[in-house]
Amino acid sequence: MSDVLLSAKQLTKRFGGLVAVNQVSVDLWLGRIHAVIGPNGAGKSTLTNLLSGDIAPSSGSVTLGDTDVTGRGPDRISRQGLGRSYQKTNIFLPFTVWENVRLAAQSRGAHATNLLSRAASLGDINARAERALELAGLQQRRQSIAGTISHGEQRQLEIAMTLATEPRVLLLDEPLAGMGVAEAERMVALLQRLKSDHAIMLVEHDMDAVFALADRLTVMVNGQVIASGTPPEVRADANVQSAYLGEEH
Template sequence: MSEVLLSAKGLTKRFGGLAAVNDVSLDLWRSRIHAVIGPNGAGKSTLTNLLSGDLPPTSGSVHLGGQDVTGWSAEKISAQGLGRSYQKTNIFLPFTVWENVRLASQSRQPHAFRWLQRAADFAAVNARAESAIELSGLKYRIHSIAGTISHGEQRQLEIAMTLATQPQVLLLDEPLAGMGAQEAERMISLLHRLKKDHAMLLVEHDMDAVFSLADQLTVMVNGLVIASGTPAQIRLDPGVQAAYLGEDIGEESA
């Protein structure tokens, strides 16, 4: 059943006299993908950082699962049920796929540092890791060193690590960046699989992928929301067309 899992109201972030994000509101619903698009410098990544707790807002509020998490640390918000990926892949390159995901899963143990007990003995930790690896499509790479797998597989691994923390809300910052066509297809398929059980925010420059994935879009320019609606509504919006220099945004790929 659809429900609002994350709600942001009037979010603003100022750096001196610059408003990188200016009075932005949005709701993320379970089983829906909400894409945020806009030109470079529009404030998309700053907005993601405000929602995840990586940056504190100048004003406005964020509620996660009905709890006011405004000003909470990223670690505390993550424990409340939010997971995110970053523009730059954030994994442990010398470790195997299994070790990366198991470490992420272990972070959710109430007593994560029992020094006299082997990490492999945590049955629940291992079960979460196995489930996340299978869901992300990396079971065939489970024993591979993370630094040796492809860029697209590393992005899948980062999402698997996020899934191992059992989030309800996923914030994905350019998950298709730098991918070839086949890798992008695998990532799009993965995001479709994740949609059922999560509320998702997607920041992405690949407009073909955005319009194939998103249920709702928010368009930002210079920190402001200039349009919000369904893909069909956004495609026909004259203000959005102007922001993209008159191009058909449904065909843009960069």
């Protein structure tokens, strides 16, 4: 069986006369991190939104596992095994860390819509939340109010919530944005732990983290792919040097 968990072919998104993503193809493999880089306005977040179903493509296709999910909404795609984080942290600030993760796990439970069920009594949901909390490295913060933990921990919490839905494909949109050195190191370590059991697409501006993590890179400029390959191949590409990376890389 193929280890390609998500495949996008010739994706294009037009907003009126603007072509935000222009015939972009990408394959996400189990056990690999595929980083998408490029300057602001390159189309990276639009590509992520196309893959997750947040917006529908103008043309092209998206296959998740063996299923064509082109044009399906984000809830349906998520339930088929795709999880994502956003540029802006998306958590419940008044709730504890544990409550945030448990709510995410409960959304996938058999009793997700049963308002009369006691959440604490749902053992399978609690076990799923516990695994996600442990994998994200937040066990010691479980009873902390989400709004009081650090920015880096909030980003970890968002990933923990995503993991609680048990995805196989992760789309992570700038997970290191705004972090200090220590927080960024913890996030890099977390992504390395997640790699073996997931196919990951990473959109990120931190080039040190990108080159430390990525097995494959795609470089976008003005909605188009200008290079794709291994990190050494992309680093040496003259077009990439001129358009984005600069001589220091």
